Amino acid sequence: MTAILLVLIGMLLLLNILQWIYRKKRAKQLSYMIDKLTSIMDSSPQEQLLLFTEDREYRRLLNTINRLLSQNRQSIAGFARTENAMRRMLANISHDLKTPLTVVLGYIETLNRQPDLSSQERERLLNKVHMKAIEIVELINRFFDLAKLESGDKEIPLTRIHINEMARNSMLMFYDMIESEGLQAVIDIPDTPLYAWGNEEALSRALNNVLSNAVRYGALGKVIGLNVRSNDDRVLIEIWDKGKGIHEREQALIFERMYTLEDSRNKSFQGSGLGLTITKRLVELMGGEIRVTSKPHEQTVFTISLKRLS
Known part of the structure; x- marks a missing residue:
């Protein structure tokens, strides 16, 4: 009876030691994953989180984390593309609005500085101003149309x-x-x-x-x-x-x-x-x-x- 009790106590001690070793190993692996993930997020967004382990749950966690890292990389790349496109778009908008506005201002300045222009020449310049103003309005309307389309505010019923x-x-x-x-x-x-x-x-x-x-x-x-x-x-x-x-x-x-x-x-x-x-x-x-x-x-x-x- 005493021998059986000693064997049971020994088995419990061994089990506790194995559990302690397993917990310590998992804690070490988890600490490594946290440190590595922090490093990747801070300075190496192209890197993946790698860990050799036989633990199936850890492997599932690693796969999920790496998918999130991949999505994060795609989001960063998409944001960079959008930012570059926005810069280019703003530059082009400025150019496309500035050109007709400069022409309009030029015609108006001519009308103001030369009050003795003939009625025919004055009418010609006013027609030019009118045409350029229409061009500016049409351009602005295109910007609004595109904004509505991309925001989903414009409904297009299909038939x-x-x-x-x-x-x-x-x-x-x-x-x-x-x-x-x-x-x-x-x-x-x-x-x-x-x-x-x-x-x-x-x-x-x-x-x-x-x-x-x-x-x-x-x-x-x-x-x-x-x-x-x-x-x-x-x-x-x-x-x-x-x-x-x-x-x-x-x-x-x-x-x-x-x-x-x-x-x-x-x-x-x-x-x-x-x-x-x-x-x-x-x-x-x-x-x-x-x-x-x-x-x-x-x-x-x-x-x-x-x-x-x-």
């Missing part, structure tokens, strides 16, 4: 829309402009009605933005085209030109806020850099997508894809 008719109407709006620029219009719209899930106002604005862009940048190719086609589940609207095109490095950037191609700062290529950004947001709110492919001086194609309805 069944007739794509063939909308594409024809959009092309007709630009037909006179295309002809006045000496361009050829190539239209390929099927007779069979095609319907898609979308919003007429949003799609009309998106098409007008892309067509305006094609006329502005593709005029050198002397042709502007619009194709409508479909597959089993999508309706595709393609607007194309054979102008100077978009280099591959710029194709991923043209839908960003305030991004403009190099020539857009020239007088004949004026643009706010917001048209394609707004277009992308509108198309996405309709559950669609817009993409671009381009071979300079061969063909540049903007494709709007929407869900097809029977």
Whole structure:
């Protein structure tokens, strides 16, 4: 009996010693994890938390922590991109507002300093001031529109829309402009009605933005085209030109806020850099997508894809 009691006491002591060793080991591992995690957060955001352990719960904890570190890295990178985009956007906004305002002030100064101007010249300058003021208001309205789209304040109810008719109407709006620029219009719209899930106002604005862009940048190719086609589940609207095109490095950037191609700062290529950004947001709110492919001086194609309805 005494021997059995001694064996039990020995086993309890051994168990207590093993538990103490295990707790001490876990405490050491936990202390290492805390110190290492603090170091990573303070100075090495690209690093991961590594610990060799057979403890399954610790491995789960490590996986969770490393996922959080990965999300934190993505958040930091996203914040940096947003911050850079905001800086670039503010610089471009300042530029785009300053240019017409400077012109307006110049005309007003001329009117003030030369009271003896003829009524015809005075009227001409006032018309210039009026045109520039309208340009400023339109630019500000684009900023507000983009802000509403990105904040989710602008509701776009979706319905069944007739794509063939909308594409024809959009092309007709630009037909006179295309002809006045000496361009050829190539239209390929099927007779069979095609319907898609979308919003007429949003799609009309998106098409007008892309067509305006094609006329502005593709005029050198002397042709502007619009194709409508479909597959089993999508309706595709393609607007194309054979102008100077978009280099591959710029194709991923043209839908960003305030991004403009190099020539857009020239007088004949004026643009706010917001048209394609707004277009992308509108198309996405309709559950669609817009993409671009381009071979300079061969063909540049903007494709709007929407869900097809029977």
